[in-house]
Amino acid sequence: MDGFRKGDLVRWVTGHSAYAAYPDRLEGTCPIFKYGIVLQVSKKDPRSIIVHAYGDSTSTKLAILDGSVDEIEVLSKGVENG
Numbered sequence: 001m002d003g004f005r006k007g008d009l010v011r012w013v014t015g016h017s018a019y020a021a022y023p024d025r026l027e028g029t030c031p032i033f034k035y036g037i038v039l040q041v042s043k044k045d046p047r048s049i050i051v052h053a054y055g056d057s058t059s060t061k062l063a064i065l066d067g068s069v070d071e072i073e074v075l076s077k078g079v080e081n082g
Contacts, residue, residue, distance in 0.1 A: 004049050004067070007078020008038040012063075013071040031071075036063060038078065 004010070016028030036051035039062070047067030065072055 003046050004038050004041050004072075004074065005078050005080070006038055006041065008074050009035070009076040009078075010038060010049075010051060010065075011035045011073050011075055012065055034063070035075075 011033045013028075013031045014034045015032045016030055017032055018028075018030040020027045020029050034053050034055065036053040038049050039052050040050040042048035045066075049065050049067070049072075051063045051065055053061055053063045
């Protein structure tokens with residue numbers, strides 16, 4: 001991944017709706033995604049971002065995500081201001 005930038009449309013996993021059981025582990029199989037637009041990228045750690053998360057009116061809020069911990073996928077890159 002080439003990093004995050006302001007305006008990127010991202011999604012990240014917030015949980016799973018189904019799980020598979022194995023003798024030594026429990027593994028999520030159907031991820032639940034949240035979507036949002038990157039508002040700020042940390043200057044100290046470019047994997048850390050602030051996202052305006054959207055959905056229904058009760059779940060719209062800011063989220064702080066860490067790309068080294070959270071499963072974040074860039075769906076669309078923001079426009080670069082040159």
